[in-house]
Amino acid sequence: MSSVREEGKDRIIFVTKEDHAAPSSAEFVEEDPDDPYEERGLILPNGDINWNCPCLGGMASGPCGTGFKDAFSCFHYSKEDVKGSDCLEQFRAMQECMQRYPELYPQEDDNVPQEQYKEIEQASEDAASAETSVANSTFTSEQDSNTKQSNTENSEAS
Numbered sequence: 001m002s003s004v005r006e007e008g009k010d011r012i013i014f015v016t017k018e019d020h021a022a023p024s025s026a027e028f029v030e031e032d033p034d035d036p037y038e039e040r041g042l043i044l045p046n047g048d049i050n051w052n053c054p055c056l057g058g059m060a061s062g063p064c065g066t067g068f069k070d071a072f073s074c075f076h077y078s079k080e081d082v083k084g085s086d087c088l089e090q091f092r093a094m095q096e097c098m099q100r101y102p103e104l105y106p107q108e109d110d111n112v113p114q115e116q117y118k119e120i121e122q123a124s125e126d127a128a129s130a131e132t133s134v135a136n137s138t139f140t141s142e143q144d145s146n147t148k149q150s151n152t153e154n155s156e157a158s
Contacts, residue, residue, distance in 0.1 A: 049076055063101055067094035 002015040042053045049072065051060040059068045071094045074087035084091075098105035 043076075049073060062104060064094060064097035064105065067097045070094070 002013060002019050005012045005014070040050050040053070042050055042055055044050050049069075051069065059065070060072075067090070071087055071090035074090045075084040078084050078086055080086045
């Protein structure tokens, strides 16, 4: 037979092997699909947006939460061929709000230390330079091939 003991805020329940041998009498309650406190994905079964979804990273709250909700709702419910193309004004308003609070909504470049930014910039320049060199050498090779082909054709015609 099981026993229960209270220790402060805790409740300790001891069970015996016999308690575990008997089938459970617990009744399962069917889940309510509209329960707002139940963790679900971003979109609820009824098609609404779950503003409590941790995947939103708290964007639905804070000083720009209303602007975020307006823009995201517009995008979600957009019927345009290019989804969200009718929401530019809402996204612009949200972006302007976020720019007023840079400590809460840092830009991606703000997270990169200045030294790393210079390294990234140098690497980008090096990559661009390498692409230009490859393009130029390819162009030069094609010119050489065309010149050789032209010379061969001229010598065969003679």
